[in-house]
Amino acid sequence: MTAAAELRELRSTPAKSKPENKAAFWFLLPWFLGLFAVTLGPMAASLYLSFTKYNLLQPPEFTGTANFERMLTDERLHSSLAVTFTYVLVSVPLQLGLALGLAVLLDRGIRGLGFYRSVFYLPSLLGASVAIAVLWRTVFGTEGLFNEGLALLGIEGRGWIADPETALSTLITLNVWTFGSPMVIFLAGLRQIPVMYYEAAAVDGASPLRRFTSVTLPLLTPIIFFNLVLQIIHAFQSFTQAFIVSGGTGGPTDSTLFFSLYLYQRGFGNFDMGYASALAWLLLVIIGAFTAINFWASKYWVHYGD
Amino acid sequence: MATRLRALLKHLFLIACAAVMLYPVLWMVVSSMRPNDEIFRSPGLILTDLETGNYEAGWNAFEHPFGYFMVNSAIVVLGAIIGNLVACSMAAYAFARLEFKGRRWWFAVMLLTIMLPVHVIIVPQYVLFSEFGWVNTFLPLIVPKFLATDAFFVFLMVQFIRGIPRELDEAARIDGAGHPRIYTRIVLPLMVPALATTAIFTFIWTWNDFFGQLIYLIDPDMHTVPLALRAFVDQQAGTNWGATFAMSVVSLLPVFLVFLFGQRFLLRGIATTGGK
Numbered sequence: 039m040t041a042a043a044e045l046r047e048l049r050s051t052p053a054k055s056k057p058e059n060k061a062a063f064w065f066l067l068p069w070f071l072g073l074f075a076v077t078l079g080p081m082a083a084s085l086y087l088s089f090t091k092y093n094l095l096q097p098p099e100f101t102g103t104a105n106f107e108r109m110l111t112d113e114r115l116h117s118s119l120a121v122t123f124t125y126v127l128v129s130v131p132l133q134l135g136l137a138l139g140l141a142v143l144l145d146r147g148i149r150g151l152g153f154y155r156s157v158f159y160l161p162s163l164l165g166a167s168v169a170i171a172v173l174w175r176t177v178f179g180t181e182g183l184f185n186e187g188l189a190l191l192g193i194e195g196r197g198w199i200a201d202p203e204t205a206l207s208t209l210i211t212l213n214v215w216t217f218g219s220p221m222v223i224f225l226a227g228l229r230q231i232p233v234m235y236y237e238a239a240a241v242d243g244a245s246p247l248r249r250f251t252s253v254t255l256p257l258l259t260p261i262i263f264f265n266l267v268l269q270i271i272h273a274f275q276s277f278t279q280a281f282i283v284s285g286g287t288g289g290p291t292d293s294t295l296f297f298s299l300y301l302y303q304r305g306f307g308n309f310d311m312g313y314a315s316a317l318a319w320l321l322l323v324i325i326g327a328f329t330a331i332n333f334w335a336s337k338y339w340v341h342y343g344d
Numbered sequence: 345m346a347t348r349l350r351a352l353l354k355h356l357f358l359i360a361c362a363a364v365m366l367y368p369v370l371w372m373v374v375s376s377m378r379p380n381d382e383i384f385r386s387p388g389l390i391l392t393d394l395e396t397g398n399y400e401a402g403w404n405a406f407e408h409p410f411g412y413f414m415v416n417s418a419i420v421v422l423g424a425i426i427g428n429l430v431a432c433s434m435a436a437y438a439f440a441r442l443e444f445k446g447r448r449w450w451f452a453v454m455l456l457t458i459m460l461p462v463h464v465i466i467v468p469q470y471v472l473f474s475e476f477g478w479v480n481t482f483l484p485l486i487v488p489k490f491l492a493t494d495a496f497f498v499f500l501m502v503q504f505i506r507g508i509p510r511e512l513d514e515a516a517r518i519d520g521a522g523h524p525r526i527y528t529r530i531v532l533p534l535m536v537p538a539l540a541t542t543a544i545f546t547f548i549w550t551w552n553d554f555f556g557q558l559i560y561l562i563d564p565d566m567h568t569v570p571l572a573l574r575a576f577v578d579q580q581a582g583t584n585w586g587a588t589f590a591m592s593v594v595s596l597l598p599v600f601l602v603f604l605f606g607q608r609f610l611l612r613g614i615a616t617t618g619g620k
Contacts, residue, residue: 061523062444069435069454069498072491076469077457083468094471140361143354150355156607157362163603163610164369167552168570169592172577173372176585183371186387215365222614275461278554282574298555301463306559311467318463325461 088316093309105316115317117292118300121206125296126273129213134265137217141224142254155225159218170212171282175199178208199283202293209294212279220265227261228254259340267332274325277302297321376589383585395586402587402594405576407564410591413572414598417551420485420568424550425543427489428497432542433535435492436501437527441513451502457495462555470559484560485550497542500613504538505531541613544606548599569595 063070088105090098109115144154164170177183178198185195198204231254239249277298280288288295288303301321305314367389375383379395403410438444439451473484492498508531516526532539554570561567567575573595580588603610 057444058442058523059444062438062442062447065434065438065442065523065527066450068431068490069492072431072488072493073453073457075472076488076491076493077460077465080465080468080472081460083471084464087467094474140358143358148354154358154362155611156603157366159607159611160600160603161365161369163548163599164552164596166549166554167596167599168554168573168577169595170369172573172588172592173368175577177368177371181384183368183387219614222611226614271459271461275463278552278570281554281558282577285578298463302555302559305467306470311471315467318461318465318467321461322464325459329459 084315084318087312088319090312092312092315094311095309098312101312105313108313109316109320114292114295114300118288118295118297121288121293121295122274122297124206125210125213125276126270129210130266130269130273132210133214133217134220134262134269136214137221137265138224138258138262140217141221141228142250144221144225145228155222159222162216162218165212165216166278168278168282171279174208174212174279175283178211200290202290205284205290205293209276209279209283213273213276220269223265224258224261227258231257256341260342263332263336263340267329270328270332271325274298274321274328372589373593376586376593378586380584380586383589398584398586398590399594401584402576402591405580405584405587405591406572410569410572410594413567413569414594416482416566417568417570420482420557421547421550423482423486424489425546427486428492428494428542428546429539431490431492432494432497433501433532433539434527435498436505437523437531439498440502440505441510441526441531442523454495454498457493458499466555466559473560479560480563480566482561482566485553485556489546494546497545500541501535501538504535508534537609537612540606541609544602544609545613547602551599 087098089100089102091101091104092098140154140158144151148154161170179185180195180197180200182198184198188195196204198208235253235257236249239253244252275298276296280294280296280299281302284290284294284299286299286303288299297317298321301314301317304310304317370389371387374389374391375386376398377391377394377396378386378398380398406413435454439447439454469484470479473479476483478484478487512530512534513526516530521529552570554574557568557571558574561571564575573591576591577588
């Protein structure tokens with residue numbers, strides 16, 4: 039069961055009597071401390087800091103909405119937003135499409151399932167590492183492996199990472215490469231579709247394509263939705279790959295300046311902590327808006343069977 | 345005949361996909377054993393002669409041998425694992441088994457924190473931990489784990505505990521056991537698979553984590569594997585790719601081994617919670 043389904047269910051299950059408040063308090067004590075001291079407290083603090091000018095050394099100076107007005111004219115912020123939106127809106131659908139396609143191919147007793155699943159899943163564990171980002175930097179470099187491959191096909195390559203027009207697409211490729219973890223979730227979802235639906239469809243003479251569009255896809259929409267929500271949230275926060283591939287600059291000419299990388303530069307490069315906090319809240323609002331839109335739109339395409 | 349042909353084509357396609365995906369990684373492993381001047385002239389995977397010098401050069405490229413950074417990473421990883429196992433299982437026990445005031449509300453709060461971007465809390469958290477004098481120590485990376493801040497694992501464990509028959513708790517309670525006893529003697533031993541999943545995910549995510557370590561560990565003596573590798577790339581890039589690849593391979597090896605021996609738990613964990 040997914041987090042989203044959990045949240046829906048919370049409304050419908052009645053509580054039992056006989057409270058165990060005291061025991062619960064002790065068991066939850068570490069979590070409460072974490073929630074207030076490490077999560078909610080800092081959240082509130084960063085909301086306050088977003089209305090201040092703060093460089094860590096002097097106490098924060100209240101500046102009203104100055105940080106938010108500054109956002110309107112901050113050109114680097116605008117390009118980082120454009121980069122991040124492009125990254126999210128291109129890489130997430132590609133990644134999920136590939137994950138779904140391969141999950142369907144792997145479903146229902148294909149020989150060597152374990153092997154394929156491991157091979158496709160492994161990159162999603164490695165993809166967040168510095169080492170893979172380093173590898174990407176060389177593979178898509180001027181003399182890199184990718185150009186060697188293109189040369190075999192008689193296509194002349196270029197410096198994919200050095201060129202502002204293509205640098206972002208190398209990072210999109212890297213995110214698509216990590217399709218294994220949504221694929222495993224799709225596989226688990228596919229296994230829960232009762233075989234009798236397929237049998238009934240086959241009896242009715244449905245073609246494989248028809249069975250996919252009329253049985254598999256509708257029954258899988260809750261899982262697609264769940265993956266979509268999570269991967270979008272995840273992609274908005276991407277940092278490591280852009281940092282390593284661009285050497286921390288977000289270059290060339292800000293073409294890989296992910297939002298979180300820009301936030302890091304302002305906050306921890308320039309110690310512009312007030313503005314960085316305002317950026318963090320902007321990110322939270324953007325992610326929240328995307329998630330809300332997703333939940334709203336889900337009414338029209340997500341099919342909850344029971 | 346037609347179905348066999350279709351199956352064959354399917355396998356060919358899947359193998360081609362797998363080969364394309366893994367090729368860059370395999371090439372990196374092979375290149376780490378090639379002389380520097382050969383690396384970019386050899387897109388193939390066949391090794392003509394074995395060059396182990398890259399590993400020696402990379403290992404000793406810093407004032408500390410690379411193993412030093414691996415020990416630092418291991419300390420952070422170990423602390424994070426213990427913290428997550430203890431704190432998340434306690435919280436999960438309460439959410440899954442205890443009736444208390446506002447349980448559903450707190451549970452919803454817990455689920456929402458899974459989706460919270462770390463950036464919203466990182467600045468004040470940094471201020472807080474630097475007030476404590478914790479910058480350039482491993483504490484900012486470990487202590488929050490003892491406070492169950494990785495809510496994802498709380499959720500994973502709640503899901504698991506719900507699958508354990510309540511009759512076992514009831515029987516223990518009739519025998520006079522209190523909640524601490526039921527938690528340690530009944531629930532914990534039965535939730536070992538969920539604990540294993542948590543430990544493995546924590547290992548991989550913490551080993552790979554870059555953002556948190558970049559912010560808190562500035563002193564090179566405190567550097568972990570990702571930070572050392574990044575410093576290495578900044579210094580050596582374009583000159584010593586062999587050594588860079590060698591240390592990249594070394595840095596991925598623990599993740600690979602954990603995946604190899606723990607993938608059963610990883611796959612189950614993803615399937616029961618919807619993963620991350």
